Amino acid sequence: MLDIPLDVQANLPVLIVLTPLLGGVIATFTGRGVLPWLWSTLVTGVTFALTIQMMMTLLASGEPFISYELGNWPKWWGIEYRVDLLNAFILLVVAGIGFITTVYARLSVQDEIPDDRHNVFYAVWILAITGLLGITITGDAFNVYVLLEISSLTVYALIAMGKDRDRRALTASLRYLILGSVGASFILLGIGYLMMVTGTLNMEDMHNQLLRMPDLDTNRTILVAFALLVVGLSLKMALYPLHMWLPKAYTYAPSAVSALLAATATKVGVYMAFRFLFGIFGVGFSFYAMPSHFVLLGMASLGIIFSSLTAIRQTNAKSLLAYSSVGQIGYIVAGFSLANPNGVAGSIVHIFNHAVTKGGMFMALGAIAYRVGGTDMKHLRGLGKRMPLTAGALALGGLGLIGFPLTAGFISKWYLVSGALDAGMWQLAVVVLIGSLFALVYVWKIIEALFFGEPTGRTAEATEAPLSMLIPIWVLIGLSIYFGVDTSFTADVATRAASSLLGGLP
Amino acid sequence: MGIELPLLAMLVPAAGALLIAAFGRWPNVRELVTVLTSVALLGVVLQMLPTVLADGFWETTWTTEPIVLFEMLPGIPLELKLEPLGMIYALIASSLWILNSLYSVGYMRANHEKNQTRFYVCFALAIASVMGIAFSGNILTLFVFYEALSVSTYPLVAHKGTPEAVRSARVYLGILVGTSIGLLLPALIATYFFTGDLAFAPGGIFQEALTDGRLTGPMLGVLFFMYMFGIGKAALMPMHKWLPAAMVAPTPVSALLHAVAVVKAGVFTVVKVCIYVFGTQSLVSAGQGEWLIYVAGATILIASCIALFQDNLKRRLAYSTVSQLSYITIAASLLSPLGFMAASIHIAAHAFGKITLFFAAGSIYTAAHKTKISELDGIGRKMPWTMGAFAIGSLSMIGVPPTAGFISKWYLLSGAWETGYTFVIVVVLLSTLLNAGYFLPIVWRAFFRAPPSHDGHAPLSPQDDAFGDPADEVTAGHGHGHDDHHGDHGEAPLPIVFALSCTAAGTIVLFFFPDIVLGLAQQIFKGLPLP
């Protein structure tokens, strides 16, 4: 071993972002062949290991958070990285999914992306993960915006790479680019408003400044800042009815990209909402002084119902899952808008559970696209016999979406409904359950096609997906089952994070 | 000690499923494994019997810690616990599984069904879920295995893979999962919300919440409503549609669904929820359980009336099941010890009787390829064993001694008399008449009417597309006597005949030796707090 005088432990927070950043940049040097993939796997693997280490350090330290001051500038002058239980958890999810999808990506990328630009593709891919990690870990409002743009820019490009398969990827990507930029601009403007009234960019500092303001509840600038941020964040996390960019983007993106996006991108959007609504504005302002309680809950409920209904009508499995994702975002948003411990915990748990389940399902669809050439219902018909393991994974993931017991989805729904009952919002409980029933309908559409249809065309000659795809798929689906059975880790982290988010509330 | 046995009871069929899947290529080994697993399971279940029947069960075994499988939600683990009512259910399911396995071997081979490995695997998984339900230590565990049962039986219902089968399976799963997610799950969460506890306890868990005012009587009523209709497997009208829909399944599946596993899981849950979650006292004091008597009574009568007009034998049996299940529900809803007793015994009595009837229906289909009642003229002479068993099953359904059905009806009437519900007595008497009205003509037709001759009456109606082979009908049309494909049949294959004879015998044995079931039923009340 080389004796590198690098204090990994002390610099852990920045290394989590720095590793993929350097890795992504260096990935452009890797040329053709299998090397870019190998390098990316290494980089994302190391990143994942670092996030695990981060989580363990945090849990071992017993502190509520670990702060890291970049450039050693005091946090209210420079930029602070701040890791608390919530974002350590999200980091773990993002880095973990990033690693697993990278492992999975090799064949899928080989199949879908011209081989002369694999190095660039993987560079952009890793930078997308970097952006997501950066948004999650930072404690500085403007830094969020910059990292948000990195992740968005990379994702636009990655989605557009579906162009060789279906040209609609291009329009989907451009649509996302326009809406995403408008959303990001709203966020930028909201941050500007906040900076104007608070004089700082550090989130904690902003929060304290806001609390010090005598006219917090009536200040029109803050009010508009809040509205801008809510609209911007809703666009980014695809909250109904600002979800228009999502379905097509997920449908036409390259398979591996769909999996990465579905599992991480909108989740990080939700995480930003946590940071802004709970962290900066505070529960009291966001959910009691403002009518966001009703607005967000209303949007979330509408999203759950309508996007599930739209999902039922889809004939392409990928766009079916994409619409389902919009509905699932509804659950997550509904959970945290309840602003009570069970609701917020449900929201956090669902971020994880849905990431794992949807990630696995999109990867399974990617494996099907790899073997059969498409993900339309006609491609899926009868695959249960030809590709039993892939189809099985898809079916199990589907059960998770419905919220069957023994899958992770059940746990989230349990918390969400409990939260709704705690808040006396039985209507929301009804919406959540109706959403599950709709999920039953659309998932069963896939399951029937898979197991009780007659294969035609390429489906009839398909063989089981290669092992390099099956393993990542089953790791994620296995996790979604495992965390439906043993929730001690997820539920514990979620409840603790929820209580710290809610601050003084019991 | 026997305390880990409940877990073993779950693991045996689960392991069996794995082995069956592994030996899928060799049908003989596969089916041997199935039968061996079922025998092993019965052995395990019987091992537990003495513990449950022993005096002082409630003071010793019940008070020991449950077997925690894993902590599913913080504070609410998945746990297994021995309990007399569950024991009755487990005993019936495991003993009938052996016979059903034998029967399945005969049936599936004789009818050249496809995907047999999937069939046996799902069957074993369904039984594992049943064991989970029977020994569940709290409602969440019960719910989990209840759902697992729905999912594991889905491929069985959709087994044929024809559009009709898939459509019916969709109805089956839609209603079962829809009710459980839409009503049962929120009821569960609300229960936890009000009581902070989901563990089964004799006398119910709502007392405390009721006394300190967290929960009011009407709210309890709403919860009770959600539970009763949420348990779709109990087929309370209007949630019964899945049962006739599930008739497309191969007959062993129908037998399993309608006699052993699925419907019994439903009524078992109903009884269990009444006793261990709500508790008679809470329900009686809140005055909220009474509507159930009328709904169940109506279900009994309406389903019986519908059954009268079904020509398809399996459909008639299905509606008979709907009505018989409500016997159990109505008995439980009396909320009296005799009522619960009647419910427990009827779970057993109906199981043996109905499985006999379904076995017979399957036997007729296998041997004669007939599914319509109107085609059964004179079939008793060609298939004496089958139709003899069918007659015994019918008698049990009607409640004629010396069959098991008589005992449960007796207890039910006594319970109704004791609690003073004249309505129940009227319902039971009326439905007995209706039962006779739809079962006896079949027996009469089979034994006392001449088989159809070619000149006289050809089959009254064309055969059901889903089951029949049109080629057979052509042959039947021009042939007479020896030419007639159908006229030429004898008894069904040996495993089938053996299985149905055993269950028919069981129906009678249960009448003469009801001790075990009665003993278990009585054990339930020793644990209940005295009113």
Add this chain to the structure above:
Amino acid sequence: MTELLGIYNYWIYIILMMIGFYGVIAKANLIKQAIALGLFQTGIFLFYISMAVVDGGTAPIWTTVGDGAVKALGPYDNPLPHVLILTAIVVSVSVLAVALAIIINIKWSYGTIEYDEIAALERATEREEGDADA
């Protein structure tokens, strides 16, 4: 009057932003949309920079005085928003570049960059797919 003049800059930024926003929504030409998005963003930049202004201030650059000491020469504008906007300008040009790259690709595969024509082409594709499925 002074009250209104005091927020004049803020209103102009809103007007610029909204001109851009209108262009993004209303224009069918993709290049127009991309440019309008740029306008939209410049509006925000104007807001940030306006925020930094201090009455009578100068550029936030310090000067060396006689003995080599470096001092601020009187009041100067707040440098923080300037820094943020430098970053934001870079981001906006990057977004513009990617947008244009996608638009060029769209031109290559659809033969047009008018949104309504593209939408018509996509609907046709969807209809074909629907027919193939049925």
Add this chain to the structure above:
Amino acid sequence: MSEVLLVDSVLLFLVTVCAVAIIEVRSLYAVAMLSSVYSLLMALVWTNMHSMDVAFTEAAVGGGISTILLIGTLVHTRRDEKPAKRRLHLPALLVTILTGAALIYGTFDMPRFGDPNATIHHYRVPEMMSQTVAAVSGREGKQQPPEGYEAPPRMTPTAAEWAGAIHAIDEAEEALEEAQHSAPKASEGEHHEGAEEHHEGAHKHPTDDFNGHVPNSVTSLLAAYRGFDTMFETTVIFTAGMALIMLLRRRREEGEDDFSQRGATLSGQVILRVMTKMFIPFILVFGFYVITHGEIGPGGGFQGGVILATAFILYALLYGRNALYRIIRPRTLEVLAACGVLLYAGVGVACMLLGGNFLDYAALNAASPGDGEAMGMTLVEYGVGITVCTVMIIIFNQLAELPSNPSRRRAGAKAS
């Protein structure tokens, strides 16, 4: 009413007119030019508001690079926008007006334009701007406002302080005239040699003021306090470059060279050719000057990088891309773009290796933290400059790519 506001009003009126024209004019070339005009007007607006760096960037990016990008795109697409069916898009107008109204509603509680008492002017920034090198040296030191810290005069501009400030300017101008030092950098170097001899005293010396090393506080904020943001800003640019390569580069077979494409050149234009050749060295020198000088005056890596890129782009316009490729191969450009980011991040890593936090430049020179800061900032500015310059060239090159031959693309897809 301040003079800033007066000029501002006129300029912003022009800008608004320009913006409307951009939306409404249908000739896309005209729009491209208008957007260039718009950016230059904006640059004037920024200058008027004393935001020199932003003005510089706006001029370079908005007026220069964006226009090149747009025109590069228009070559591929079409010259005119299709006439719209309706002159006015009513739903869009409604949405716009509503949003605008909401935003205007938010302005009523804002501090007045130029209000020196606005929170942002006196909360954190003044403390930040009065950092001393002494404070920079230790981890704890950075956390505290310097001893004897007072809010700088600008934050409470009473009449007396105003007078004082104006006096100070006069003094400074006089002092400047007499100054022996040709550049502040030199004086710092001299000073630090002395600083090692007497540590205690050094910290009190006025030139030890951290901002003394970096008189342009925009640069010190950009490269030091918020250096981490700037690293990602560089990454954004890098990402854009990579995205363009990914999306636009023609599919090349293994071993295919970069020279196979032909593009139109302006090499026939003698005057242009000669003038350009003369100009290019000056542009390059100016670019390097802007990068290096960023700490003292307006400018920095970003602006300088763009200026350097224009030299190359100009060359490519005149002599064709093949000529440019002979100077810098596309592969080299990609590597250099990555190296810029790596240089930036590498400086940060070096800081970590030397025991500081990431990007804690003070760690680079333990003896003289202030010099460390200055060195770190210069290095990262070069990192930014390299990446920006190369990525701009990459973007230009990629926009000039022709579509892959569709038949060949399909063949390639089948083969893979």
